[in-house]
Amino acid sequence: MSDLIIQLSQWLLTLTQGAEPWDSYARYLPRLMDGVWITLQLVLLSGVIGFLMAVPLALMRISKNPWLWVFPYCYIFFFRGTPLLVQIFLVYYGLSQFESLRNLGWIWTDVLSQPYWCAIIAFSLNTSAYIAELFRGAIQAVPKGETEAAQALGMSQRQQYQHVILPRAFGIILPAYGNEVILMLKGSALASTITLLDLMGATRGAISRTYLSLEFFVLAGFIYLILTAVLIGFFRLLENLFNAHQRAQDMKINNLDPQIKDKHLEDSVR
Amino acid sequence: MQKTKRFAMSLALVASSALMATSVTADTIRIATEGAYAPFNFIDSSGQPGGFDVEIANALCEQMQATCEIVTQDWDGIIPGLRARRYDAIIASMSITEERERVVAFTEPYYSNVLAFVGPKGTEMPTDADSLKGKTLGAQRATIAGQYLEDTLGSVVNVRLYDTQDNAYLDLASGRLDGMVSDKFPAYDWLTSEAGSAFEFKGEDIDIDDKIGIAVRQNDTELKERFNAAIQAIVENGTYAEINAKYFPFSIY
Amino acid sequence: MDLHGFGHLLLAGTWITLKLAFTSLFFGLILGLLGAAAKLSPIRILRWIATTYTTLIRGIPELLLVLIIYFGTTEILLRMFDKYIEISAFAAGVTALSIAFGAYATEVFRSALQEIPKGQRESAMAIGMTRWQTFSRILLPQLWRVALPGLGNLFLVLLKDTALVSVIGLDDLMRQAYVAAGFTKLPFTFYLMAALIYLLLTIISMQVIRLLEKRANRPWQGARS
Incomplete structure (x- = not known):
């Protein structure tokens, strides 16, 4: 794959004949594509990890037992109430303040000292707080009749969650989750501030060498738009697969369309 | 730190605009520095620019018997500001590069x-x-x-x-x-x-082979030559070595 | 917590953050209203412009927007007029944040306008009001109430997005934390402090928004009971 891109880049270079900005575009194509790949990894990994973290958080959050809901409440409040940039810096530069962490062996050398993993940790923590809130709303939005029916069948609380409520809630949040992943894509550009060469980092690197700031920023914007479109398409597909047999009347799925509505508008912070 | 720098910058801007209003006297040279590259140029706790570049600038002015006004300017806007005639020279540890020589002129290097x-x-x-x-x-x-x-x-x-x-x-x-x-x-x-x-x-x-020079506008050949003569003079009369020794125990010329 | 004498800088930064947020809110609301008006307008080219605007902003990272405006605008101006016009970090920040806020506010205003019963618009037209009169006298006064919850949320997002402007060197809260962390070598302390201040600002904003919502709904409460 990368060989192919390098060949493509060289072929493009013979076409551009030194005309800027096309010449620089062609020359930096391989690095930008590496950046796209890192951006995608960041978004997909933190999207999945964040999702996995969000389920227990949401379940604890809807509990009536204060011992259970206080932690997720504070957690969600903190990560939704502070800028992502602060969170990344807190994880990356902040952790280096504690010298004892450096004695943790591989946890320090392979994870916490790597900008890549620090970015994934920060993004996962951040997105899990948002997804947990979505999940909580969705669990509460599962029609009462369905849980009652499950109860009538003699299902235990656990079975109800496992077989009825959670799968249903997943279907309900899917569009909003897709929206959250797109916001994460935009947020991932902040990884460039901790030296990571994601699409934004590669762009800033190219600019520091070519001084073609406007040209490369515009190109990056264009690539981000394409990535957004691809993600939207992917989630549409997923929605059709997942919700096809249960598109109930009372669920305004179109209202959750990322192009029409924004998650921040959807679930009020309160 | 940053705060004082901004404050000093706005002061400097006020000062330089006041200067323009009272018609610039023939021998006032306005010099820009960045103020964020210690120990070459920085803003001290009283808000005044200081450092190697600033001391060299003052020594050069004394040598040229000119009145100098030192202003601070963010790095990103420092060359554009020169071209816009906000000031006449940049003494801010600027490397002489081909790219920059397309838009400004450089004196002989004052350090390497x-x-x-x-x-x-x-x-x-x-x-x-x-x-x-x-x-x-x-x-x-x-x-x-x-x-x-x-x-x-x-x-x-x-x-x-x-x-x-x-x-x-x-x-x-x-x-x-x-x-x-x-x-x-x-x-x-x-x-x-x-x-x-x-x-x-x-x-x-x-x-x-990174040489540091003073940037002036491209058509300002006269000022460039005056700076060149002054650099040579302060190197020869020992002023340069004196300033150098304050900052580094080795020569950086 | 020992702030090593950087406490007053953090406060000064907080003040700049607030100025940035409120100035952007002002221009963002104007952009949002214009955008919504354009989206609902009968003129196709206006609708097209508004849709392009919101679609672009939804797909482009806010950080990129801030950088494009800060570095790009001077370059465009230089190429167009062959004259260097400096854009301050504050102006660039306000521009970028207003544009981002405006795109989302466009959607809030649009759906709020659509929520107002069609009958009102029709009766206004029936008594001979022009399109503009209907908009300014009938729809606009009600818009505030319907749009408030959505706008409140957008303001909270805006408040957090102000931190991005620190990347181009504006001395906001984030940047002061950055400077203090670099100087004292205590990054955790200062970023945590900054996070807590942002959290405090969020809490205060939420209370104010709630109050505004209560006030805005007051005339309607009587009618309902």
């Missing part, structure tokens, strides 16, 4: 910059490509040090480029970086501070 490797004390750290293989080295983005690191060692070491030099220092201190490449003289300043006391220069200096 070299790059150097920095690493933790008490470790062997040969600086040839073979021994550095697999190590993680940092530098500031959009600097000559960053370009050098990418171009000469990019294929064998992990390169990390930082938004600011301060962040590179933080990561060097935390052990995330095995070493750093940077301009030697500012790094010298950091190494002699408390924060950098556990680190030292490694290997040979990297001479990349």
Whole structure:
């Protein structure tokens, strides 16, 4: 794959004949594509990890037992109430303040000292707080009749969650989750501030060498738009697969369309 | 720090506009510096610009028997400000590069910059490509040090480029970086501070033929020649060496 | 917590953050209203412009927007007029944040306008009001009430997005934390402090928004009971 891109880049270079900005575009194509790949990894990994973290958080959050809901409440409040940039810096530069962490062996050398993993940790923590809130709303939005029916069948609380409520809630949040992943894509550009060469980092690197700031920023914007479109398409597909047999009347799925509505508008912070 | 810099900048702007209003006298030269590149130029706690560049600027003005006004200006806007006639010269540790020579003119160099490797004390750290293989080295983005690191060692070491030099220092201190490449003289300043006391220069200096000059507008040949004569004069009469010694125990000319 | 004398800088930064947020809110609301008006307008080219605007902003990272405006605008101006016009970090920040806020506010205003019963618009037309009169006298006064919850949320997002402007060197709260962390070598302390201040600002904003909502709904409460 990368060989192919390098060949493509060289072929493009013979076409551009030194005309800027096309010449620089062609020359930096391989690095930008590496950046796209890192951006995608960041978004997909933190999207999945964040999702996995969000389920227990949401379940604890809807509990009536204060011992259970206080932690997720504070957690969600903190990560939704502070800028992502602060969170990344807190994880990356902040952790280096504690010298004892450096004695943790591989946890320090392979994870916490790597900008890549620090970015994934920060993004996962951040997105899990948002997804947990979505999940909580969705669990509460599962029609009462369905849980009652499950109860009538003699299902235990656990079975109800496992077989009825959670799968249903997943279907309900899917569009909003897709929206959250797109916001994460935009947020991932902040990884460039901790030296990571994601699409934004590669762009800033190219600019520091070519001084073609406007040209490369515009190109990056264009690539981000394409990535957004691809993600939207992917989630549409997923929605059709997942919700096809249960598109109930009372669920305004179109209202959750990322192009029409924004998650921040959807679930009020309160 | 940043705050005082801004404050000083707005003061300087007010001062320079007041100056323009009262019609500039023939022999007032307005000189811009950045104020964020210690020990060459910085803003001291009283809000005044200071440092090697500033002292050299004052010495040159005295030599030329001119009145000088020193203003501070952010790096990104420093060349555009010169072209817009906000000031007449830039003495801010600016490297003479082909790219810049297309838009401004430079005097003869007033010092030579070299790059150097920095690493933790008490470790062997040969600086040839073979021994550095697999190590993680940092530098500031959009600097000559960053370009050098990418171009000469990019294929064998992990390169990390930082938004600011301060962040590179933080990561060097935390052990995330095995070493750093940077301009030697500012790094010298950091190494002699408390924060950098556990680190030292490694290997040979990297001479990349980086000459530092004074930038003037391209059509200002007269001013350029006056600066050139003054630089030569202060080097010959020992003023330069005096200022040099205040900052570094070795000559940087 | 020992702030090593950087406490007053953090406060000064907080003040700049607030100025940035409120100035951007002002221009963002104007952009949002214009955008919504354009989206609902009968003129196709206006609708097209508004849709392009919101679609672009939804897909482009806010950080990129801030950088494009800060570095790009001077370059465009230089190329167009061959004259260097400096854009301050504050102006660039306000521009970028207003544009981002405006795109999302466009959607809030649009759906709020659509929520107002069609009958009102029709009766206004029936008594001979022009399109503009209907908009300014009938729809606009009600818009505030319907749009408030959505706008409140957008303001909270805006408040957090102000931190991005620190990347181009504006001395906001984030940047002061950055400077203090670099100077004292205590990054965790200062970023945590900054996070807590942002959290405090969020809490205060939420209370104010709630109050505004209560006030805005007051005339309607009587009618309902």
